[in-house]
Amino acid sequence: MKQSITLERVGKFMGLGFLTTLKDLFTGNLEREDFISFLRKVIVPLASILLFIGLWHLGAKALFQREANFKIEKALTDQGQAAADDMKACIASGDVSCQPNTLPAPSQVWDSYKSLLKDHRAISDDKEAFIQKTATINAKREANGQEHITYTGRPSFIDQIIMSLKTVFAGFLLALIIAVPLGVLIGLSPTLRSAFNWFIQIFKPVSPVVWYLLVFMIVKTLLIYSNDDSSFIISFISVGLCSMWATLVNTAMGVSSVDKDYINVAKVLKLGPIQKVFKVILPSSLPLIFTGLKITLSVAWMVLIAIELLAQSPGLGSFVWEEFQNGANDSNSKIIVAMFVIGIIGFLLDRIMLTIQNAVSFNKNEGI
Amino acid sequence: MNTKLTTIKSPVLEGENGIIYPSANVMLDLNQLKKVYPTPKGDYVVLEDLNLKIMKEEFVTIIGHSGCGKTTMLSMIAGLNEITGGSISVLGNRIKGPGPDRGVIFQSPSLMPWMTALQNVLLGVNQVFPDATKAQRNDIAKYYLQKVGLEDAFHKKAADLSQGMQQRVGIARAFAIKPKVLLLDEPFGMLDSLTRGELQDILIEIWNKEKITAVMITHDVDEAIFLADRVVMMTSGPKAKIGDVLDIEFERPRTRKSVLEHKDYYTYRKHLIDFLEH
Structure with missing residues (x-):
């Protein structure tokens, strides 16, 4: 009983209420009247996923056929019947050299996913072997005060996901460090608010690409004497600057719209300015601040891909771009794998933020 | 007028309308009080020439029609x-501005919902x-x-308390800072009868002990x-002022039963209702 309560709570908290229903199904707790809600919560999403995959499969097949037909017709007009027959046979045989390069089917994407995992295992084995091999040399180099020999091989797909997560968290932290204190100040002071308002209104809609270029100009000059790769720094700062606006605006709004009753209580009790901010204003605007942070994190994750792509900083963005440039037979399906990974991670990040937001919100009904 | 203060013996001073007030015993003195709200159509005078003296250890209630400026007066105090x-x-x-010498119990409990009952009371206590x-x-x-009957709810979040319980915390918070004057703005208006x-009983019980000068709308x-x-009756706005004052000469401590059964109760009640209806 206790366990079911916890599961239900956690599930509700995370917005994954169907887990409870699923558990009830297996433990036989399901009442008849729950059956309809079970249908709605479990069967309908599953059916819609299957339908989506089915449509995707048909669509991919149609696109494949269209491009194959075009290739065969082209061979026929350019080189004659024999070439067209060759092309037809080649496509039918599944030979890599002549396959139409179009939207991959779900099965191809699944294969690519497995091959990416396999690739990751191969690379991490390789890396481990390298580390073992260089352990003694590195110990010696350390004793001599020299730098370590590090693994410089190609990063695997998983490494790139981790890199992307690092970049997004660094950017998110930067946004938090800048936007929350600034938002509090702007919210507290109408003078600062009018001073910053034009600044916020103008810079908020600026595209991530332009932010990246701006950050690039500045950081490049600042790090002009450094030999280290600055792409990570540039990309996380750009991500932070792009995404901080939601937090800034929400924090300022939360702080400036604290319930007048609370302010009156603070006035009657003659709380000092610091106590007023930390005991009254910040706690009461926390729900709005977290709404802002949630938006910031999802925006950060969204712009990250574009910025990594530009900055050539290792991560999912550059993975997608490299695969696109690469043009290998399975490149398209790898891009789709990356798309799903990006989507799922974005969803999870959003859920995590929602959970934190619900935990800090004093009024449980206010959570979205 | 029905105002006479015969029991207090101390230096006296001439007040408005020839009423005699012992100066050393005046806790709160509103003198020619005026409040004007500027509006696009010109100034709106809420209160004008409002004079009221409230003695130490006195409990004054203020009644008047909605919108007559009672709350404005209280929040000015x-x-x-x-x-x-x-x-x-x-x-x-x-x-000059607000301060903990004048404790306020607001119409809505105005507790910090993220704090426990105890933390809410401590917020003021720590300050004073x-x-x-x-x-x-x-x-x-x-x-x-404990006095307001919340000994089991020290560590409950204010947001989890019922409206009545929250207002109890509000009462505890106001008394705990030991103000000179307690201002109550329809504190029970949002509660069921x-x-x-219950809360009136709790309020009067603590008040009997602490004898803090109280002004309640x-x-x-x-x-x-x-x-x-x-009981101070205010005239309807604009330019509201004190219309009439009624001394309630029941002995303290009072119980609801003794008050309801007192021979003067209906005279007082009629006086107030007559004022409000005219």
Whole structure:
């Protein structure tokens, strides 16, 4: 009983209420009247996923056929019947050299996913072997005060996901460090608010690409004497600057719209300015601040891909771009794998933020 | 007029309308108080020439029609609303803004919902008794929470308490800072009548012990009579002022039963209702 309560709570908290229903199904707790809600919560999403995959499969097949037909017709007009027959046979045989390069089917994407995992295992084995091999040399180099020999091989797909997560968290932290204190100040002071308002209104809609270029100009000059790769720094700062606006605006709004009753209580009790901010204003605007942070994190994750792509900083963005440039037979399906990974991670990040937001919100009904 | 203060023997001073007030016993003095709100159509005068003296250890209730400026007057006394003209003094000192010498119980409980009942009371106690030890401050807060019957709810979040319980915390918070004047702005207006009765009893019980000068706004004629030494009736706005004052000469401590059965009760009640209906 206790366990079911916890599961239900956690599930509700995370917005994954169907887990409870699923558990009830297996433990036989399901009442008849729950059956309809079970249908709605479990069967309908599953059916819609299957339908989506089915449509995707048909669509991919149609696109494949269209491009194959075009290739065969082209061979026929350019080189004659024999070439067209060759092309037809080649496509039918599944030979890599002549396959139409179009939207991959779900099965191809699944294969690519497995091959990416396999690739990751191969690379991490390789890396481990390298580390073992260089352990003694590195110990010696350390004793001599020299730098370590590090693994410089190609990063695997998983490494790139981790890199992307690092970049997004660094950017998110930067946004938090800048936007929350600034938002509090702007919210507290109408003078600062009018001073910053034009600044916020103008810079908020600026595209991530332009932010990246701006950050690039500045950081490049600042790090002009450094030999280290600055792409990570540039990309996380750009991500932070792009995404901080939601937090800034929400924090300022939360702080400036604290319930007048609370302010009156603070006035009657003659709380000092610091106590007023930390005991009254910040706690009461926390729900709005977290709404802002949630938006910031999802925006950060969204712009990250574009910025990594530009900055050539290792991560999912550059993975997608490299695969696109690469043009290998399975490149398209790898891009789709990356798309799903990006989507799922974005969803999870959003859920995590929602959970934190619900935990800090004093009024449980206010959570979205 | 029905105002006479015969029991107090001390230096006296001539007040408005020839009423005699002992000066040393005046806790709160509103003198020629005026409040004007500027509107696009010109100034709107809410209060004008409002004079009221409230004695130490006196419980005054204020009744009047909605929108007559009662709350404006109370929040001016609290220092939350600016004074346009005239003055407000506490023990002879003109007030400048809000301060813990005037505790307020608001219409809505106005607790910080993210804090526990105890933390809410401590918020004020910590401010007023900065030199006390942590244990002493805790004791003060707990004492008043016990007084309002919340000994089991010290550590409950304010957001999880019922409206009535929240207002109890509000009462404890106001008394715990030991103000000179307690200002109550329809504190029970949002409660159902049963809870309201309970809270009136709690309020008057603590008040009997602490004898803090109290000014309370109410819409409820019975509440006004039950709690007060004097009921102040305000005329309808604009330019509201004191219309009439009624002394309630029931002995304290009072019980609801003794008050309802008192021979003068209906005379008082009729007086108030007559005023409100004209």
